[in-house]
Amino acid sequence: MKHLVFALIAVTSLHLTLQAEDPVHQKTIVPQGKAGLGKKIFVEKGCYKCHTVKDTELPKIEVDPTYAIPLGEQDHAGWTRDQYGAAIMNPNHTVAEEYRILMMTLGDHFKAENSPMPSFNEFLTISDLINLATFLSELP
16 A cells, blocks of 8 residues: 555656646746737837848848848747747847857857847836737747
């Protein structure tokens, strides 16, 4: 009986641990916003000057493909509102590996650990962040 109780506790603990690691069971922090408003903020704040968005009409600007960061594809495919929200609020949270390598090659260790993206904390309201994260998370 003692072994049965121990086995039951072990299986329950394992189930809860796996469930906590499963993204389907994790609670979303950034609520659903309005993607249309998020696109407007993306343009107003100048995000399109450094980021490209496939199949989305944005103001025309010449962005060097070497420096343009595509959103909604490749490295950002499947990103959630929470992931985009964290990247916007703390750009140094996720720095592209290609950028790190380039900066290390140039000998700039400070830039290698810090994103070239500025902080928008003082320029975005909570609603702006929610709508922007929603727009980005719904990209194809």
